[in-house]
Amino acid sequence: QVQLVESGGGLVQSGGALRLSCAASGRTFSNYAMGWFRQTPGKEREFVTGISWSGGSTSYADSVKGRFTISRDNAKNMVYLQMSNLKPEDTAVYYCATTRSHYSGPGGPYTYWGQGTQVTVSS
Numbered sequence: 094q095v096q097l098v099e100s101g102g103g104l105v106q107s108g109g110a111l112r113l114s115c116a117a118s119g120r121t122f123s124n125y126a127m128g129w130f131r132q133t134p135g136k137e138r139e140f141v142t143g144i145s146w147s148g149g150s151t152s153y154a155d156s157v158k159g160r161f162t163i164s165r166d167n168a169k170n171m172v173y174l175q176m177s178n179l180k181p182e183d184t185a186v187y188y189c190a191t192t193r194s195h196y197s198g199p200g201g202p203y204t205y206w207g208q209g210t211q212v213t214v215s216s
Contacts, residue, residue: 095119095205097189102210105179109214113174115189115207123147123167126197129174131185132209138188142174143199152199157183179214186211 101113113129128143142153142163151163162175172189187210190203 095191097191097205097207099187099189099207099210102187102212104213104215107179107181107214107216109179110175110177111179111212113176113187113189113210113212115172115174117170117172117189117191122170124195126192126199126201126203127163127165127172128190128199128201128203129163129172130188130190130203130206131183131212132188133185140200141187143201143203144172145199146196150199176212179212181214181216184212184214 096118098116105111124146126145129141130138131141132138140154141157142161144151144163144165148165160178165172189207191205192201193204
């Protein structure tokens with residue numbers, strides 16, 4: 094059973110930084126792409142960033158390029174999202190996700206989700 098547990102959310106001022114972490118368990122972590130999505134009330138969940146199973150390829154939404162960085166540590170079964178220069182529009186619940194299929198690229202498709210962690214950026 095795939096389990097994803099996010100941590101690291103919180104309240105930060107505009108221009109600040111946060112690092113989100115996602116601990117994965119239940120299968121061989123290194124065989125699967127990982128991603129981060131976010132959602133605000135009344136809106137659909139949106140793709141933020143993804144990283145391929147090997148870590149050799151990443152993808153970012155235009156809105157976060159140059160500010161967010163995804164990384165993974167296959168030895169620890171962890172994926173991270175380093176967020177800098179945060180803006181109020183980054184406020185959302187952030188979800189960690191992974192794919193059903195082996196050896197996917199950073200675009201997924203993503204099937205399994207964590208419970209989410211709230212990020213709030215004050216102006």
